[in-house]
Amino acid sequence: MARKDDLTGKKTMFGGARKHQRGSSGGGGVWRFKAQRTARTWRPNLRKVRLMDLSTGKVANYKVAMKTYKKLRKEGQFQNYVLADNNQQAE
Numbered sequence: 001m002a003r004k005d006d007l008t009g010k011k012t013m014f015g016g017a018r019k020h021q022r023g024s025s026g027g028g029g030v031w032r033f034k035a036q037r038t039a040r041t042w043r044p045n046l047r048k049v050r051l052m053d054l055s056t057g058k059v060a061n062y063k064v065a066m067k068t069y070k071k072l073r074k075e076g077q078f079q080n081y082v083l084a085d086n087n088q089q090a091e
Contacts, residue, residue: 005044005068006064007078012043053081
């Protein structure tokens with residue numbers, strides 16, 4: 001199961017977290033050792049939502065990021081999708 005937003009494509013990002021600043025701009029001049037780095041991941045905050053596709057009229061479950069969900073609630077629609085009512089049946 002991929003950790004990916006079905007509408008925007010937002011997915012897990014990788015990078016390095018530094019424990020502290022060391023070096024010429026870190027205060028104290030150039031040090032002998034570099035700052036420690038730890039590999040880490042940033043995962044999207046996903047939520048399962050029932051959406052209706054306006055072009056086909058079908059209702060389906062999608063995984064969307066919280067940011068996308070907030071846009072859906074505020075603007076009423078995102079791209080070609082709207083939030084489906086709980087009473088609506090999937091075709």
